[in-house]
Amino acid sequence: MIETDILIIGAGPTGLFTVFEAGLLKMKCHLIDALPQAGGQCSEIYPKKPIYDIPAYPEILAGDLTDKLLEQCKQFEPGFTLGERAETIEKQTDGSFIVTTNKGTQHKAPVVAIAGGLGSFEPRKPQLDTIEYYEDKGVAYIIKDPEVYRDKKVVISGGGDSALDWSIFLSEVASEVTLIHRRNEFRGALDSVDKVQELKNNGKINIITPAEVTALFGKYQLEAIEVTKAGKTPVRIKTDHFIPLFGLSPKLGPIADWGLEIEKNAIKVNNALDYQTNIPGIFAVGDVNTYPGKLKLILCGFHEATLMCQAAYQIINPGKRYVLKYTTVSGIDGFDGTRKEAPKAVVKSIH
Amino acid sequence: MDQDVQIKIRDRNGKLHEIAAPVDMALNLMEVVRLYELAPEGTIGICGGMAMCASCQCYVLTDHSLREMQDDEEAMLSEAFNVKPNSRLGCQIQITPEMEGLEIELAPEE
Numbered sequence: 001m002i003e004t005d006i007l008i009i010g011a012g013p014t015g016l017f018t019v020f021e022a023g024l025l026k027m028k029c030h031l032i033d034a035l036p037q038a039g040g041q042c043s044e045i046y047p048k049k050p051i052y053d054i055p056a057y058p059e060i061l062a063g064d065l066t067d068k069l070l071e072q073c074k075q076f077e078p079g080f081t082l083g084e085r086a087e088t089i090e091k092q093t094d095g096s097f098i099v100t101t102n103k104g105t106q107h108k109a110p111v112v113a114i115a116g117g118l119g120s121f122e123p124r125k126p127q128l129d130t131i132e133y134y135e136d137k138g139v140a141y142i143i144k145d146p147e148v149y150r151d152k153k154v155v156i157s158g159g160g161d162s163a164l165d166w167s168i169f170l171s172e173v174a175s176e177v178t179l180i181h182r183r184n185e186f187r188g189a190l191d192s193v194d195k196v197q198e199l200k201n202n203g204k205i206n207i208i209t210p211a212e213v214t215a216l217f218g219k220y221q222l223e224a225i226e227v228t229k230a231g232k233t234p235v236r237i238k239t240d241h242f243i244p245l246f247g248l249s250p251k252l253g254p255i256a257d258w259g260l261e262i263e264k265n266a267i268k269v270n271n272a273l274d275y276q277t278n279i280p281g282i283f284a285v286g287d288v289n290t291y292p293g294k295l296k297l298i299l300c301g302f303h304e305a306t307l308m309c310q311a312a313y314q315i316i317n318p319g320k321r322y323v324l325k326y327t328t329v330s331g332i333d334g335f336d337g338t339r340k341e342a343p344k345a346v347v348k349s350i351h
Numbered sequence: 352m353d354q355d356v357q358i359k360i361r362d363r364n365g366k367l368h369e370i371a372a373p374v375d376m377a378l379n380l381m382e383v384v385r386l387y388e389l390a391p392e393g394t395i396g397i398c399g400g401m402a403m404c405a406s407c408q409c410y411v412l413t414d415h416s417l418r419e420m421q422d423d424e425e426a427m428l429s430e431a432f433n434v435k436p437n438s439r440l441g442c443q444i445q446i447t448p449e450m451e452g453l454e455i456e457l458a459p460e461e
Contacts, residue, residue: 046398046403159430160430182434185425187429266393
């Protein structure tokens with residue numbers, strides 16, 4: 001069981017800044033995120049895109065913002081459970097919460113801060129009637145262990161980087177790789193596109209474009225797929241695996257069933273005070289919350305996280321009085337033993 | 352003087368809305384849908400308008416000539432679901448005076 005002071009769900013910009021603000025108040029944080037890396041949307045959707053409304057940064061790339069936030073909170077030694085989705089929450093008799101992920105990892109904390117953005121990122125599934133039946137029976141949306149595909153027939157669909165990269169990789173592992181895309185053009189790094197072209201020329205990858213997978217067949221296990229080219233008769237192709245790679249999209253997911261008040265696909269909070277939800281001890285900050293006048297901006301998430309930490313402090317240190325300290329005056333004492341402080345002025349007489 | 356254009360938008364439940372879209376606020380079609388709350392928050396404009404999701408996909412029902420499709424929109428639509436020949440991403444279409452009388456239908460939620 002992982003124990004911490006504030007359990008943060010979502011390792012996007014708001015979650016990461018919460019670690020810093022909590023650290024100033026001597027509270028330790030642990031973050032859970034469904035993605036395998038920190039940064040949330042900033043690193044998953046648009047790492048190379050600039051943001052212009054971060055105070056004091058006339059322009060910063062979303063990926064760089066993530067790096068800087070990680071750097072800023074580093075001395076407060078946050079823990080991470082990445083690649084796992086927060087699934088259930090249980091209130092304990094001592095007032096704390098236990099949050100369990102889809103992989104069974106348990107976390108205990110007196111305060112839970114949901115900084116979940118638009119929700120957890122889930123693979124986009126093609127709209128085929130029987131696709132759910134074949135999940136784990138030949139259909140997968142994420143490649144966890146490439147060895148599963150050794151000497152098997154594999155069909156990949158999609159036209160982006162992951163479809164290209166996995167086609168290249170699996171061409172060395174699988175007995176047959178077929179890449180199906182709705183257009184003739186692929187969108188990816190130039191190297192990958194050229195490499196796939198080369199593998200196609202050498203007969204290592206079959207490419208079917210512009211086409212779509214329109215049906216799946218097999219009694220107990222996937223045995224074949226149907227491919228349809230625009231305006232042509234559908235064709236059946238035998239395969240052991242079908243891997244649709246259409247990227248990820250965020251879904252509020254299990255958090256929606258935690259008994260929190262939901263409005264407009266977001267969690268209602270008390271914005272007059274501390275961004276607490278209808279369940280005391282559970283807060284929601286950043287894009288995941290809503291209140292009158294809410295703006296889904298990173299800078300608003302930072303503000304909300306800062307105020308939320310004050311309320312968390314009162315829960316974790318009941319009755320203790322707190323007075324605001326400025327980092328410039330008091331410096332920062334990291335949990336790792338480091339100290340940052342303003343250089344002292346020299347006091348010395350001049351003769 | 353700037354004026355509004357009248358646009359018809361059929362929402363995902365099939366209801367037709369006739370709305371006035373301002374041309375002077377640099378809005379795109381996705382933002383107009385949000386402005387009038389014609390689709391629930393969190394189900395449209397998920398990526399914020401970068402042509403990096405297809406949550407604002409719509410079908411253009413009239414023959415207005417709209418801004419030509421750029422590479423990123425075309426690439427996104429090629430990976431979207433429920434795509435038709437008249438599919439566009441609302442976030443890539445700025446509201447202009449030429450859009451008077453335009454009619455669109457929101458594509459189903461993925």
